[in-house]
Amino acid sequence: MTEALSVKNITKAFPGVLANDNISLSVEKGTIRAIVGENGAGKTTLMNVIYGLYQPDSGQIFINGEEVTFSSPRDAIAQGIGMVHQHFKLVPSYTLAQNIALGVEPRKGIFIDEPALNKSVKAIADKYGFQINEREVTVDVSVGEQQRAEILKALYRGVEILVLDEPTAVLTDIETKELFVMLRNLVEQGITILFISHKLREVLEISDDISVMRAGKLVGTVKCEETDECQLAEMMVGRETIGGRMRETKQKGELIMEIEGLSVLDNRDLTAVKDASLNLYSGEIVGGAGVDGNGQEEFVEALLGLRPLTSGKIRIDGKEIQELSTREIREAGVAYIPSDRYRSGVAVEGTIWENMVPGEYYVKPYSNGLALAMPEIMMMSGTLIQKFNVATPGLDAKTGNLSGGNIQRVIAARELGLEKAKVVIASQPTRGIDIAGTEAIRQMLIDYANRGAAVFVISADLDEILSLSDRVVVFYEGNVLDAGYYDETIRQRISWLMTSGKDYCVD
């Protein structure tokens, strides 16, 4: 067997993160290699290095045994490496054929030779066994067909190594099956495929070899027929908890928030959350684990009244709130720490005090009916800023100038400081925050739960879930699955649920 692509000792660091740590792997020609790992494991960074989008800090790339260096994706394409991104790069009003040939169109004089263009695209599609209506306008065809066009776009340019970044994330099940048939066809014709995914079931179905990454390192490479979901899940997630547990499991109190049969659509009007139920109890921290994009965001937005429900009921202390506005839901006692703190968490252009009052400015004592009651607002802001240790030059400082950790403290101070909330919903509360800030935020959530609130923490970081939660649920393809109470084996149950939707493993 000949080697199509190999990388040796690739290291790539971003400020604060070692995304790829000394990675070496080699892929045989005409095989499908899956690269699996959790969010942030470094898969996409590695692919971007291979595709020339990033330049590695150190290490070498070899194609067909010869060392190459890329300064841009164009170099990579010229060397026969093509990448299909999660977000397609297609022009909506062009036909599929036009998109596939864009940039390398057959010409007749100064004009495009449309008949030749259609014919050449058809020829490539036939050669690799792709079903495609090349004359259809892109915006009118299904996502699966658009993806086929995107793959053909690479093949049209003579690519021999194809990198697919989470290709099944946007596909329906039937489209996924069709894709796999096509990928098999490609491999038989000598194309080499790198397939990034975190869905182990699919990976086991399609690949020849599987490389597992965790926290920027290559954990190992296994042959597909010699492994199973259990082994892969363990390799992906690891056994040891980094950072340690901060929480002692507490006895839960009474029921505060009931979520029953919740269904929600995503921005494309596809089902994002299906018939999900969850109860939150006083004094309990529930962790919501799961790979990003399994319905977490939509679920949380629905709870806050930011996204309409298609069905389901939400109750706080027995009262239904699903019809209420976001303000009314907050007044009913829900605090929210959103995942995108710069867009939804604070007004970055606003001052610190302005970001402390959005929930309060319209009620006494912070409003005197006509205008803001500035002395009270300043007093309240100043007290909370101190209590939550926000490092800022003053209450009039621009919030956007603070560090991520300090912005998160501002949000926590606003949401938790007045101690009005009975339920706290925190989405990715420590993403991108330094260690000290992370610990502080986690401690705030624990303290708040200890005072009798129900806390729900959603995080793609499994260590965070394990460090905080009394009980864990897992988001998997729009379902909210119960992983049970914290114990020694919960990590394994979570990893199975995250990757296969089942909390057991058949060896």
Next chain:
Amino acid sequence: MGNVDLSSILTLSLFAAALRMATPIIFATMGGIFSSHTGIFNVALEGFMLIGSFFAVLGSVRTGSPYGGLLYAVIACLVAALVFAILHLELKANPIIVGLAMNIVAIGLTNYLLTATFNVWGVYKTDLIIGFQEVQIPLIHQIPIIGELLSGHFPLVYFSFVSVYIVYLVLYKTPFGFHLRSVGENIDAAESIGVNTKRMKYYGLLVSGLLCAFGGTFLSLSYLTMFSEDMTAGRGWLAMAAINFGRMRPVPSMIAGLIFGFADALAVRLQQFGLPSQIVVMLPYLMTVIVLFISAVVAERRKKSLVAKQNKIDIATPLQP
């Protein structure tokens, strides 16, 4: 007004006038289409045309030929478009703000130059301005009706229609246009295949300047041979409405331009019949509102049917096993 015969309003000469009125709008529309396809909504069409009108007069007086005037206008408008492009593409200024600023500058600049070069205020009209001559098309001008309608126009009237075809060919049939349009529609796609997106945006703006120069020259060197303050009188804005109506496609946008031209001609005609001039002058803009309303309704319907179609595709394949 009540006993005016409709047939005395809707005469052939009205339709001929409509073509004439539509000419500058069509030029500006084609120019705007070019920059719109690179993703820049050019609101400076009005200003570009006004600059073109003034420099056409200047060039005509200096060179003694309308073609010299056209050349002056083209150079001036390309410079104006280049200033726009540099402000937006190099200095990252918001294109809407830059466009609005250019419109204001155009009024002030032409007024200032009018005084500085010709030493007059408001209007400059003299025999020194040499305009274009009407063209009689052989054979066609002898055909009854059609001859009266199509023959005897100024050369730029014909060229405005030719420009529609050229713009269509360039945008839809050449690799250049193909790449240019991809910049406006999905800049990631354009970049991923190696298109120099910034250069394309320069081209888009420069072509819109070029075509506005033709429109401006027509205004001041054809039917009228004069320059007056703010003589474009909103035609650049009508062009933007036409682009919007035609969804950036040359022929439908041209049709919108013709409708606006017809409204303009009708307004002039109705004035002769004693309709209050305030109402008459409103007519082209009223027409614009109606046309845009219709196009918005049509676009909304299209969008809905597209969403329905996409949903059908998604429903056809179940989400889960």
